Amino acid sequence: MVKKQWTVSLILVVVSIFLIALNMRPAVTAIGPLFNVLASALHVSNTSISLLTSIPVFCMGLFAPLAVPLQRKLGTKSSITLLGVILVVANGLRFFKESYQLLVITSFMAGLAIAIIGPILNAYIKKKFPQRFTAVIGIYSFGIGVGATLSAALTVAFYHAFANSWTIALGLWVILAIVAVVFWLLAIPTEQPEFGQNLETSEQSRNPWTSRRAWVILLYFGLQTSLFFSIMSWLTPLLQDKGSTLESASTMLTCMSIVQMIGNMAVPVFMEKWPNRMAWIRALGLVGVIGFTLLWLTSGTLLWLAVLLIGIVLSGLFPIGLLLPLDEAQNDQEANSWSSMVLSGGFMLSAIIPIMIGVGYDITGNHMWTYVIFLVLMVGIIATTELLKK
Template identity: 30%
Template sequence: MMGRMALADDDSRNSTPSTDLSTRTAPEPPAAALTAAPAAPPGPGAASPAGPRWLLGLVAAGMVIAALNLRPAISGLGPLLEEVRRGLHMNGTVAGLLTSVPSLCFAVFGGLAPRLARRRGPATVVLGGMVAIALGLALRPLAGGTTAFLAATALALAGIAVSNVLMPVVVKHWFPDRVGSMTGLYSMALALGTAGAAAVTVPMTDALGGSWRVGLGAWALLAAVAVVPWAVISRGRSDRAPGAQSAPETVPGQPGEQAATGLRITKSPTAWALGVFFGLQASAAYITMGWLPQIFRDAGVSASAAGVMLAVTMGMGVPLSFVLPKLAARMRHQGPLVFALGVCGLVGYAGLWFAPAAGAWVWALVLGVSNCAFPLALTMIGMRSRSHTGVVKLSAFAQSTGYLISIPGPLLVGSLHDVSGGWHLPLLLMAALMLAQMATGLLAGRDRVIEEGR
């Protein structure tokens, strides 16, 4: 199940690496296994685009609206974190926990998605996910204390987790001949929702009276809108077992498939390097998403401007998520890209140390570039195996390991801020984590495949 979950989660968060890898000039492009099955004409029992054209249009629209809802619960909280902390009497450690909860929920609840999809159909589960997001976001402003706030947040994140995993399943079921374009469509919508929530939350809160409760709760309306198309889609007869597959079937004759079948992934140094690299880049992303606005605000930047800067940081992923995988797929060693992204992160942290307000826009931009280590990590997962079975195993291992590694980072940043009363100590931790990310990324980027036991 973890293999299915992790591969689906790869595709759901950024599918461009798998499609872009098809341009690799090496004899056996690893991503071929990921793209060949959906693109092939459907056979008996395979997923096929069922239903009239209007239904396919509704599915496409539903995917976009759903993707817009997969990050506002996280990125919309950062700009208002100070108000939430005051309103709920929340200390820095608990506030840091809020930025660590997404990783935990993605690891825990995302694993339930394939099993639920096999029983109920993917569209029905996505519908349930949208309902959970709407309820969680609606209940969060009503919380009278930290525990209730965390519980409501976890409910919303559970809906995000299962929907996140099942988006590529929906694509493969209804659009098997347009996997690349449709996954690109919802990936762009996901990035837009991330950046948009960061930019709009504070102005929207001010326009609605200035209460953080109203500002955060307003995002429940967008989730409620997403419920409508999925309620219609889930009633269709095509939402059954064929679309519940979370990964294409193994191709027995594919090179490396036999070696990958008996592979012990925990024996591979490359797999461990990728898992740690994935976790460190995820930790850096969640630290940025949760704490960057507060760093700017403490330096004298207004709340609305801090939100817009976070939106700029998150928005950098829209164009770069298309460029980086193509570039990485043409390189035998992705180490130079890892190094370049890491240097951008270190420059951003140095700027936040010495001139957080004066160069705020510059630091937001370079940190946005650094955050694009995520699509690079997904690309390397596809390139470090010759076979579909190997990619599934590597993806499951790297993501499950990575999510666990990413949990403490944001929590430690909040704790260190409370202890020191400033941001210098947290920035030192962030820089140390970035150096570790660069080191493990250089190892993971070497031209090796796990089937060779390396």
């Protein structure tokens, strides 16, 4: 009976992690499907709409170092609960007013919460599932992929279902956040010892900020995250620029997200059998170069192939980015500090690219530089495999 209860308890923990992960993207990625709608309704530039993606991504980097002190102060359960409530407020406020300033504020709030949740959950998974952390990270990244997919699939549908109200389309994601917070509170027992309260150990912990390898992992994470948020923000307008309708472009974004969602779960499972991270990065990088070249130079049905390939690439690059700092960590303290550094610097780096794309489009009136940036990111990701060689 004890063994059964423990198994059920672990399952509930994993479900809780999955539900929290569902909320790690919609507040940001729901902007992309309505990119042109928001720019028109709010009478702002493409660069201004790009900021709605870049601000939370930058915050994800800026505030990630707060994960360690907050976890020490409150413990895992209370920390995640507090951050989940911030996500509830950020999404809920979008219901009330058609305001660019309000979108900026709520994007900031979402970025703050997501920034701190990431390192805390990474470290918690490493401690709670030491022998199976690759699989649980797969479930966590799968949850993030599902959240991104849902936002891609449903935001435009919500927009049309509620009389073309983008405030409702964005605000409805509050429901997902409420469900996650409530389940987290119920599934993680209060009396359970909290990870983060017992950080005083005799183990030596290496400082990632002085490690060359940690900086390379940070670079990799920043490049792949730049790729993800840029394509989630700009795929719909890119496809519309090639003649697709809003509905058709949204459908293609949804299909890409579904491929990514499936891969977020499948790739970590495959990596348990074929664990060579560098080989995975090189292979995915090559597929990415092909995919973005097709997206740039083709039209019609070939765009579907391009979107499919890009989805496959995104599906693998992100879980690898989560695993690399955990692979290096020699104890629980390092799992938190290395993840915090990688996510912090990586997200801050990746906040630059969506703005660059917006500025480039506003200046030139075309997307040539957008495609060039995507290809440069792919080449940079492949190059990190050489830097990570010991």
